[in-house]
Amino acid sequence: MKASAATAITLDRVSKVYDAPVVRDVSLEIAGGSFVTLLGPSGSGKTTILQMIGGFVQPTSGRIRFGSEDVTDLPPNKRPCNTIFQDLGLFPHMTVAENVAYGLRLRNVAPESRKKRVADMLAIVALDRYGERRVHQLSGGQRQRVALARALVLEPSVLLLDEPLSGLDEQLRRQLLDEIRRLHRRVGSTFLAVTHNQEEALSLSDRAAVLRAGKIEQVGLPRELFETPANAFVARFVGVDAMIRPDTIEPGDKVWTAVVNGRRIPCTPPRGRTTGDGYLLALRPERIRICQDGEEPELGPITVTGTAYKGRDIEIEAVLPDAQPLKFLIPADQQSAPPTVGTDINLAWRPQRALLVADGGTAEPCPPPMHENR
Numbered sequence: 138m139k140a141s142a143a144t145a146i147t148l149d150r151v152s153k154v155y156d157a158p159v160v161r162d163v164s165l166e167i168a169g170g171s172f173v174t175l176l177g178p179s180g181s182g183k184t185t186i187l188q189m190i191g192g193f194v195q196p197t198s199g200r201i202r203f204g205s206e207d208v209t210d211l212p213p214n215k216r217p218c219n220t221i222f223q224d225l226g227l228f229p230h231m232t233v234a235e236n237v238a239y240g241l242r243l244r245n246v247a248p249e250s251r252k253k254r255v256a257d258m259l260a261i262v263a264l265d266r267y268g269e270r271r272v273h274q275l276s277g278g279q280r281q282r283v284a285l286a287r288a289l290v291l292e293p294s295v296l297l298l299d300e301p302l303s304g305l306d307e308q309l310r311r312q313l314l315d316e317i318r319r320l321h322r323r324v325g326s327t328f329l330a331v332t333h334n335q336e337e338a339l340s341l342s343d344r345a346a347v348l349r350a351g352k353i354e355q356v357g358l359p360r361e362l363f364e365t366p367a368n369a370f371v372a373r374f375v376g377v378d379a380m381i382r383p384d385t386i387e388p389g390d391k392v393w394t395a396v397v398n399g400r401r402i403p404c405t406p407p408r409g410r411t412t413g414d415g416y417l418l419a420l421r422p423e424r425i426r427i428c429q430d431g432e433e434p435e436l437g438p439i440t441v442t443g444t445a446y447k448g449r450d451i452e453i454e455a456v457l458p459d460a461q462p463l464k465f466l467i468p469a470d471q472q473s474a475p476p477t478v479g480t481d482i483n484l485a486w487r488p489q490r491a492l493l494v495a496d497g498g499t500a501e502p503c504p505p506p507m508h509e510n511r
Contacts, residue, residue: 437483
């Protein structure tokens with residue numbers, strides 16, 4: 138079942154219009170054997186893209202290829218992929234083994250071969266002792282695994298997953314996150330998942346595409362999205378919610394400078410020059426700390442306006458002198474008590490630098506400096 142490293146799926150300027158455009162001129166290449174997620178809020182177009190790849194929705198324009206084959210006009214049953222929808226679609230009147238065997242029966246696989254393939258697949262998803270149970274006798278996580286087994290037993294080169302972990306409690310969600318990751322490594326098919334959960338996207342994927350209003354804002358490795366988001370939308374969506382609008386920005390070669398309330402803050406340059414409304418200074422909230430005595434601050438003084446216990450962390454709400462709000466986290470197990478409301482504090486985050494991100498529109502690539510060797 139191992140897939141080739143060649144491109145498994147190609148979207149070539151794909152669009153979908155209902156009363157209004159929901160997917161706009163999307164191009165994307167997905168390598169064989171990789172795990173890619175489409176990440177975005179409700180209405181971003183990610184599920185429509187998945188449905189077009191699976192053949193359930195016809196594109197208004199553009200082409201879809203599996204390998205070198207154009208499948209744009211093919212129905213779902215003619216495409217080398219399987220789709221697992223949110224409702225799973227399991228048959229309640231069948232046993233677990235019968236559910237998994239269903240597609241093999243439709244393909245007229247011989248009974249002995251069918252029985253062996255079902256047994257092997259149930260072992261892979263750790264349900265080898267559950268073959269005779271009915272669906273209603275299973276937990277939510279076990280049903281998810283039955284759906285995975287039913288799809289994978291057909292040995293599809295591509296598996297499409299629509300919000301695979303939605304509706305599960307936190308403990309079960311984390312357990313299945315690990316199981317899906319292990320299963321992908323074991324079977325080697327190309328996995329494409331849709332999710333609105335940034336933790337799922339970053340922990341499952343080889344690459345992720347962040348969508349907004351039917352367009353791809355950024356495609357990259359999880360670490361790239363997390364550490365160097367292309368713009369403020371992507372930054373917020375992957376958890377960078379501590380943002381400040383600088384008074385002024387001074388571009389540089391390798392380091393830019395943001396001026397905030399008179400303080401000059403060295404920043405990592407933005408990935409692109411904005412076509413929108415300038416730049417925001419972005420900080421990972423867990424990397425901010427309150428300055429100790431004698432420590433040189435990066436920002437401050439700012440005034441604490443609230444605190445909230447979050448388990449491992451305490452969330453601090455504060456306000457800058459120009460009334461901009463700022464939230465950040467400090468460890469809940471530190472020996473000193475959190476600052477009280479009304480206290481003025483200073484902040485630091487070195488050795489990391491703050492990051493500048495484009496605010497508003499999609500970023501365009503930065504041209505290299507004029508003196509750079511080509």
